[in-house]
Amino acid sequence: MTTPVLSAKPALSTLLDLDARDPLQHKKAQFVLPEGVIYLDGNSLGALPATVPARLERVIHQEWGDALIRSWTAHAQEGRDWMALPDRVAAKLAPLIGAEASEISVGDSTSVNLFKALTAALDVASPGRRVILTDADNFPTDLYVAQGLNGLLDGRYELRRVPAAELSAHLTTDVAAMMVTEVDYRTGERLDMASLTAQAHAQGIVTIWDLAHSAGAFEVDLTAARADFAVGCGYKYLNGGPGAPGYLFVASRHLQARVALSGWMGHADPFEMARDYTPAKDARRFIVGTPTVLSLSALDTALDVFADVDLKQLRAKSLALTDTFMALVAGDPDLTLVTPLDHARRGSQVSFRHPQAREAMRRLVERGVIGDFRTPDILRFGFTPLYVSYADVYRAAQAVLDVAGELRA
Ligand SMILES: Cc1ncc(COP(=O)(O)O)c(C=O)c1O
Ligand SMILES: Nc1c(O)cccc1C(=O)C[C@H](N)C(=O)O
Structure with a gap:
């Protein structure tokens, strides 16, 4: 399906027709979503894939309850040993981010992976450079991790924060790493x-x-972009569940970079119990401690949802959903769109400024339209193309307009 272009406000019947022709329509049934809720917050916590509860039941009762410690190595042939779980998850993640599985280490939070990525990046950076360049509005944890690491390095670096639009102009030869x-x-x-x-x-x-x-x-195509390092969350659009493990990408040309958190599970042979650290092959070396089996298992099953998904169709639907929402909400005097109209400059969310954003979101959630309030005045709506329909967008937009109207009255 090509991206439908909706310049005028579409009627519900048009959107129901788009749903009927949506090649991803069947995916919604693969998630557990509460009746009466329109979930526009998959960019904070993805919905529950229907297959995850049974997988966790099996891991808890059979693998933990019955097989006990044997599960670390049992059933390796069938790909069910706990030890290799991070590698199996890396293999499922690889096609989604355009990387080789051997370049991905799965585990720890995104914040911890940022620390690992930044220390590795500074290790391979051009010698003598002392600037870490970042977007001034980067997510707080990215900024805090850079500040913390710099403190550990006795403030050797300057964390240069510039508006995203000015990043290009600040790519100067004193910059060691750009983290965005x-x-x-x-x-x-x-x-x-x-x-x-x-x-x-x-x-x-x-x-x-x-x-x-x-x-x-x-x-995402990290290889085509020639990205050096990357990190990401397992619990947002990957639907791995609350606190799901994050991941770290290290381009194969940088695999020799410093492993700052050199734990035993990143050792070439953990059970050799050697006195000195010898890194494991590939990105596995960036794993620190014992894999979190329950949450890794949930993420492993959640990623199966993507097995038959054409990522081009996913993007086309994401743009069509966000276009539709923007078209339907356009014109309200109190809602100021802050998300770019240009497709190339848009992710999968739509945000508006509103003078009473916190109260507006409270009322929306009360009506079953779940999005986020973000300081100071942002209403944020995430569109997960796997489980948000065009009809959902219509109903959500009506609710947003109603609430904005109520607050004006
Ligand atoms: C851009 C970005 N980075 C990192 C994180 C989170 O990191 P962590 O999973 O360590 O809480 C978030 C959301 O929480 C985020 O939006
Ligand atoms: N990770 C979160 C959490 O533990 C509680 C509430 C929200 C979150 C989020 O993921 C926030 C999210 N990164 C954001 O973009 O705002």
């Missing part, structure tokens, strides 16, 4: 990863991309 989030969590603006990475490389700068609001929402 591809899709802004507030505005939903998407940066051009391939272009910014190429510009950074031209100045000898290594790049770290945060894919929290990208992977699973649209096709």
